[in-house]
Amino acid sequence: MRTFVWRNRTLIVLAVVLAVVGGLWWTRTTDFSRTAVVAFSPGSPFTPWPENEQDSSPGIFIRMRFTAEDVREVADRVAETYGGSGADYESDLSITNASEIAGMVVTAHGRTPSSAQRLANYGAFALSALINEETLTNTGKPNATYVQATE
Structure with a gap:
C-alpha cells in the first residue's frame, strides 16, 4: 500500500x-500585438503624404519625421509615467503611418492581449503628447492630435 x-x-x-x-x-x-491610433485633429498643421509631386500643400510631412529615435523618446515617456526604463518598452513598440486616416499607428507586442493593448495605449498617449508639444512649440497651435485608444 x-x-x-x-x-x-x-x-x-x-x-x-x-x-x-x-x-x-x-x-x-x-506574442500578441495590438494597436492604438493617434489621429491628427482637423485643421492641424499635419498633412497626409502628398499623392503626387504637384501636391504642395503646406504642412509637416509625418512620414519623414518619425525615426527610431522618436520610438526611443516615446518609450522613455512611457517609462517615466509607468516605471521601468525606456529600453524595457522600446523593443515592443513601433510607430507607422495610419493607412485609413491621417495619423499614426502605435503597435505594441506583449505576452498577453491586455498587456499588449495597454502598452499600445500608453505609447499612443505618449506619442500624442510628443506631437502636441512639438506642434505647439513650432506653430503655436495646441491639440494637433488625439488618441483613439481601445480597451
Whole structure:
C-alpha cells in the first residue's frame, strides 16, 4: 500500500511541475500585438503624404519625421509615467503611418492581449503628447492630435 501512495504522490508532483514549466514556456513564446491610433485633429498643421509631386500643400510631412529615435523618446515617456526604463518598452513598440486616416499607428507586442493593448495605449498617449508639444512649440497651435485608444 505504501508503494501505491508514494507512486501517486510522485505522479502528482511531476504533473504539477510539468504544468508550471509548460505554462512558463507558453507565456515566454507567445506574442500578441495590438494597436492604438493617434489621429491628427482637423485643421492641424499635419498633412497626409502628398499623392503626387504637384501636391504642395503646406504642412509637416509625418512620414519623414518619425525615426527610431522618436520610438526611443516615446518609450522613455512611457517609462517615466509607468516605471521601468525606456529600453524595457522600446523593443515592443513601433510607430507607422495610419493607412485609413491621417495619423499614426502605435503597435505594441506583449505576452498577453491586455498587456499588449495597454502598452499600445500608453505609447499612443505618449506619442500624442510628443506631437502636441512639438506642434505647439513650432506653430503655436495646441491639440494637433488625439488618441483613439481601445480597451
